[in-house]
Amino acid sequence: MTVSVESVAEMAGVSVSTVSRALRSVPGVSAATRKRVQEAADELGYSASPAASRLATGRTMTVGIVVPILAKWFFGKVIGEATHTLREGGFDVLLFELATPGQRERFFGGAHLHGRTDGVIIMALQPTKDELESLTSQGQAVALLGAEAQGIGSVSVDNVGAGRAAVRHLLNLGHERIAFIGIRDEEGSNLGGVPPLQRLVGYREALSEVGLPRDSKLEQLDENSVAGGAAAMSRLLVAEQVPTAAFVASDEMAFGVLKVLRKAGLDVPRDFSVLGFDNHELCDVVDLTTMDHEVAEQGQDAARILLDILNGRPPATLVFPARLVVRETTAPPRALRSTARIPDSPHSAGRSGTP
Amino acid sequence: MTVSVESVAEMAGVSVSTVSRALRSVPGVSAATRKRVQEAADELGYSASPAASRLATGRTMTVGIVVPILAKWFFGKVIGEATHTLREGGFDVLLFELATPGQRERFFGGAHLHGRTDGVIIMALQPTKDELESLTSQGQAVALLGAEAQGIGSVSVDNVGAGRAAVRHLLNLGHERIAFIGIRDEEGSNLGGVPPLQRLVGYREALSEVGLPRDSKLEQLDENSVAGGAAAMSRLLVAEQVPTAAFVASDEMAFGVLKVLRKAGLDVPRDFSVLGFDNHELCDVVDLTTMDHEVAEQGQDAARILLDILNGRPPATLVFPARLVVRETTAPPRALRSTARIPDSPHSAGRSGTP
DNA sequence: ACGCGCTTTGCAAGCGCTTGCGTTAATTGT
DNA sequence: ACAATTAACGCAAGCGCTTGCAAAGCGCGT
Numbered sequence: 065m066t067v068s069v070e071s072v073a074e075m076a077g078v079s080v081s082t083v084s085r086a087l088r089s090v091p092g093v094s095a096a097t098r099k100r101v102q103e104a105a106d107e108l109g110y111s112a113s114p115a116a117s118r119l120a121t122g123r124t125m126t127v128g129i130v131v132p133i134l135a136k137w138f139f140g141k142v143i144g145e146a147t148h149t150l151r152e153g154g155f156d157v158l159l160f161e162l163a164t165p166g167q168r169e170r171f172f173g174g175a176h177l178h179g180r181t182d183g184v185i186i187m188a189l190q191p192t193k194d195e196l197e198s199l200t201s202q203g204q205a206v207a208l209l210g211a212e213a214q215g216i217g218s219v220s221v222d223n224v225g226a227g228r229a230a231v232r233h234l235l236n237l238g239h240e241r242i243a244f245i246g247i248r249d250e251e252g253s254n255l256g257g258v259p260p261l262q263r264l265v266g267y268r269e270a271l272s273e274v275g276l277p278r279d280s281k282l283e284q285l286d287e288n289s290v291a292g293g294a295a296a297m298s299r300l301l302v303a304e305q306v307p308t309a310a311f312v313a314s315d316e317m318a319f320g321v322l323k324v325l326r327k328a329g330l331d332v333p334r335d336f337s338v339l340g341f342d343n344h345e346l347c348d349v350v351d352l353t354t355m356d357h358e359v360a361e362q363g364q365d366a367a368r369i370l371l372d373i374l375n376g377r378p379p380a381t382l383v384f385p386a387r388l389v390v391r392e393t394t395a396p397p398r399a400l401r402s403t404a405r406i407p408d409s410p411h412s413a414g415r416s417g418t419p
Numbered sequence: 420m421t422v423s424v425e426s427v428a429e430m431a432g433v434s435v436s437t438v439s440r441a442l443r444s445v446p447g448v449s450a451a452t453r454k455r456v457q458e459a460a461d462e463l464g465y466s467a468s469p470a471a472s473r474l475a476t477g478r479t480m481t482v483g484i485v486v487p488i489l490a491k492w493f494f495g496k497v498i499g500e501a502t503h504t505l506r507e508g509g510f511d512v513l514l515f516e517l518a519t520p521g522q523r524e525r526f527f528g529g530a531h532l533h534g535r536t537d538g539v540i541i542m543a544l545q546p547t548k549d550e551l552e553s554l555t556s557q558g559q560a561v562a563l564l565g566a567e568a569q570g571i572g573s574v575s576v577d578n579v580g581a582g583r584a585a586v587r588h589l590l591n592l593g594h595e596r597i598a599f600i601g602i603r604d605e606e607g608s609n610l611g612g613v614p615p616l617q618r619l620v621g622y623r624e625a626l627s628e629v630g631l632p633r634d635s636k637l638e639q640l641d642e643n644s645v646a647g648g649a650a651a652m653s654r655l656l657v658a659e660q661v662p663t664a665a666f667v668a669s670d671e672m673a674f675g676v677l678k679v680l681r682k683a684g685l686d687v688p689r690d691f692s693v694l695g696f697d698n699h700e701l702c703d704v705v706d707l708t709t710m711d712h713e714v715a716e717q718g719q720d721a722a723r724i725l726l727d728i729l730n731g732r733p734p735a736t737l738v739f740p741a742r743l744v745v746r747e748t749t750a751p752p753r754a755l756r757s758t759a760r761i762p763d764s765p766h767s768a769g770r771s772g773t774p
Numbered sequence: 775a776c777g778c779g780c781t782t783t784g785c786a787a788g789c790g791c792t793t794g795c796g797t798t799a800a801t802t803g804t
Numbered sequence: 805a806c807a808a809t810t811a812a813c814g815c816a817a818g819c820g821c822t823t824g825c826a827a828a829g830c831g832c833g834t
Contacts (some may be wrong), residue, residue: 068790079814084792094812113534115473116790119819124470129514134499135700137492144489144516156535159484159514161499179468179820180511290704319704345490346701349645349674423820434784439822449782471820474789534790 067108076104087112118179126156127370128177128184128204134161136316137345138359139187142209145363146185153371155182162189178202183370185209207370207379209362217369217379221357226386227266227311228273230339230355233388234309235274238396239337241282241307242271245296245317248285263313263341282307286317293317297324308397309337315344315354322350322393333395343389351392357384422463431459442467473534481511482725483532483539483559489516491671492700493714494542497564500718501540508726510537517544533557538725540564562725562734564717572724572734576712581741582621582666583628585694585710588743589664590629593751594692596637596662597626600651600672603640618668618696637662641672648672652679663752664692670699673707677748688750698744706747712739 069080076083078097086093086101093101104110118124127150131139147157158181162168170176172195177184183205190211191199199206208218234242244267268278284299286292293312297320300307312318318340322332330336340347343356362384369380424435431438433452441448441456448456459465473479482505486494502512513536517523525531527550532539538560545566546554554561563573589597599622623633639654641647648667652675655662667673673695677687685691695702698711717739724735 070790080791081793081815082813085813088792090793092812097812109530111530111533113474113790115470115479115534116819117792118470119468119474119821120790120792122819126513134502135492135496137490137495140492140495141490143514144518147489147514147516148518157514158481159498159502159512161502163499163503175464175466178466179470290701319701323704346645346674349678350704425820435821436785436823437783440783443822445823447782452782468820471789472822474791475820475822477789 067110069110069112071108072101072104072110075108076101084112124180124182125154126158126181127374128158128160128181129187130160130162130171130184130189131187132161132189133163134159138342141345141359142187142363142366145360146209146367149364149367150371153367155371172198175202177204183207183374185366185370186211187366205370205373207366207373209366212381215379217373217381219362219365219369219382219384221362221384221386223262223386224266224269226341226355226357227263227313228270229266229386229388230263230311230341231267231270232273233390234311234337234339234394235270235276237309237337237394238399239307239309240276240397241279241305241309242267242276243282243284243300243307243310244313245293245300245310245321246283246285246313247288247317248292263311267311288314288317290316290320290323293320294324295320297321301328307336308399309339309394311339311341313341315340315342315347315352318352318354318393319344319346319350322352332393335398337394337397339394341386347389347391353391353394354389355386356389357386422465424465424467426463427456427459427465430463431456439467479535479537480509481513481536482729483513483515483536484542485515485517485526485539485544486542487517487544489514493697496700496714497542497718497721500715501564501722504719504722505726508722510726527553530557532559538562538729540721540725541566542721560725560728562721562728564721567736570734572728572736574717574720574724574737574739576717576739576741578617578741579621579624581696581710581712582618582668583625584621584741584743585666585696586622586625587628588745589666589692589694589749590625590631592664592692592749593754594662594664595631595752596634596660596664597622597631598637598639598655598662598665599668600648600655600665600676601638601640601668602643602672603647618666622666643669643672645671645675645678648675649679650675652676656683662691663754664694664749666694666696668696670695670697670702670707670709673709673748674699674701674705677705677707687748690753692749692752694749696741702744702746708746708749709744710741711744712741 069083073080073083076097078101082093082097083101086098087105114125129143129146131143133139150157160171162171177199181204184199185207186209188210191213196206196213196216206216208216210220212218212220231242244264246264264283271278281303284296286296293316296317297310300310301324310321312321318338321338325332325336332338338352340352340354343354347354365382369382373379424438428435428438431452433456437448437452438456441453442460469480484498484501486498488494505512515526517526532554536559539554540562541564543565546568551561551568551571561571563571563575565575567573567575586597599619601619619638626633636658639651641651648671651672652665655665656679665676667676673693676693680687680691687693693707695707695709698709702709720737724737728734
């Protein structure tokens with residue numbers, strides 16, 4: 065039961081310090097004794113008490129992963145990949161869900177991580193300067209996923225570029241009234257609000273590139289969920305002039321959009337095109353065209369960046385591009401369908417002059 | 420930075436032992452000094468080093484959560500709820516994903532948890548006797564979710580009953596050729612295979628209750644995913660006599676089933692009824708009729724059971740019932756539709772005599 | 775006044791590991 | 805063959821808490 069270094073030392077006929085060094089591959093132990101110690105340890109089923117090592121070394125060999133919510137496909141995926149990489153690096157992972165502002169405050173407020181973790185991966189939460197400062201001053205290494213900060217390692221997606229690309233695809237199909245359905249950074253949510261807004265920026269850029277006016281009624285924000293998407297779409301349906309397509313900043317919201325459209329008797333994509341974001345596992349089920357960004361890689365890379373930092377290397381910053389995955393929810397708008405198809409070419413002349 | 424007990428002791432003008440006792444509400448400290456110590460601690464922003472407490476007490480105040488895979492809605496949900504409850508109980512949570520048999524073996528093989536956690540919640544993995552023995556002999560408290568074992572705390576779903584209920588619903592609608600699409604416990608998966616099989620048992624019971632023969636061609640197992648469901652449904656479509664309905668043991672598989680049916684040009688529920696399992700977040704999007712089982716409660720209760728065990732109370736065993744949630748994917752079979760509707764009444768006479 | 779029991783506090787010995795430093799043994803150069 | 809390196813190992817002092825036990829302070833009855 066209580067097999068400690070001493071038992072191993074005794075069995076191998078050496079001192080505890082030698083056991084400690086041998087088992088951790090610290091230089092200064094001959095190959096022969098190392099082997100002998102290893103065998104003794106194996107036989108006794110010995111493994112060092114983490115608590116004792118931590119106390120002695122000050123390193124916890126544990127990293128924290130912080131997410132705003134667990135019950136989303138994206139986070140499950142990304143955490144799974146990250147934990148795998150971290151575990152390979154010899155680290156345990158401690159999980160923190162910051163679902164409410166209260167939890168967030170408590171987390172960043174006290175020295176909650178102190179002595180628990182060596183570093184932390186913060187996912188989809190844009191920490192404030194103070195929050196970051198609080199972490200680093202506790203000696204935590206920090207890596208961000210889905211956010212960026214000066215001097216902090218991070219992996220994120222080129223949201224502006226992705227938004228622009230998404231909207232360009234719709235433009236290229238011939239759409240001229242394109243809505244944006246985005247994630248509202250609502251009371252009670254913890255997202256720093258940044259990625260959703262960046263996608264909106266990309267949307268606006270794409271429109272202005274071809275000279276289309278911005279219409280704030282076409283920009284609908286709501287909570288990041290099926291219900292939120294549905295609500296946003298419902299609002300669009302009562303506009304004086306209903307758009308013919310929507311770029312939706314998350315697949316889950318897009319699912320809600322599809323549902324409302326179906327209930328409204330509108331055919332997708334004949335009457336309305338929908339373009340989502342994330343390439344959610346279930347896109348395939350509803351044939352949703354979407355913007356894919358390597359979710360698994362992001363998780364792995366975030367972990368790797370943190371491990372690098374913990375090994376004294378400088379914090380890396382990665383930005384992933386997103387790429388269009390065409391499925392069945394996007395098509396040219398009805399008006400154009402009977403005539404010639406608009407080729408998917410650069411937004412040529414003739415449209416930029418739209419009234 | 421390195422604010423330890425001593426600094427607090429000094430500031431409060433007491434000994435370290437008094438500080439320790441005061442801060443942990445251990446009896447034997449006067450109210451006055453306790454207050455003084457508390458204030459000193461607050462001012463210094465002191466919190467005890469977990470490593471040191473662990474070493475001294477032997478308790479880690481940490482519990483492990485073990486899942487076969489993170490990137491599934493069900494596990495995200497359940498872990499989220501469980502961690503919340505555990506955190507309220509003062510425990511940190513360490514995450515373990517056992518995606519491959521190799522990982523499983525490594526996890527249960529060595530004393531991987533020893534000194535890291537006080538207890539562990541094992542989710543949707545049926546541990547063998549040996550594996551449980553290995554954990555308890557390491558002094559771990561154990562709670563199971565989605566599995567049961569003699570003398571071990573657990574929360575699970577009445578899968579047999581749920582399967583029976585699901586199939587009865589289809590029978591009551593008038594279906595007579597009902598398929599079962601279930602989760603195969605494949606090489607590389609870690610599920611003990613038990614819940615899926617129990618649902619199959621319920622299916623068989625319901626059929627035999629009304630005297631319907633069992634047809635092994637109607638029982639299709641595949642991996643628990645959209646693709647698996649799609650594959651299973653595809654197999655059913657080439658049967659000599661295609662069924663008119665299917666009870667699918669997971670919503671994700673059911674999504675795949677729906678997709679295949681749609682592609683095949685079959686209308687759901689006019690041509691084919693589909694009944695899923697889990698009440699997945701996205702059921703609402705595709706209007707999938709399903710069996711709901713309080714996922715959030717299961718997570719909370721699993722955590723609570725573990726906390727109880729850690730507090731010396733006897734291990735509780737909870738079995739949740741599942742309940743039918745009717746949406747739009749179930750209806751009477753085509754043959755009956757033009758005539759009178761079959762009321763949703765107990766499987767009355769006239770059908771039990773089917774050839 | 776004095777002794778007794780109770781509460782409040784401090785002392786010091788761990789908990790099980792790591793690591794700087796000193797010691798011994800083995801190796802090399804001349 | 806002997807001094808000087810160098811490699812291998814052991815000693816013991818922590819790391820920052822907890823806790824059994826002894827000491828001190830206090831109120832009370834007699």
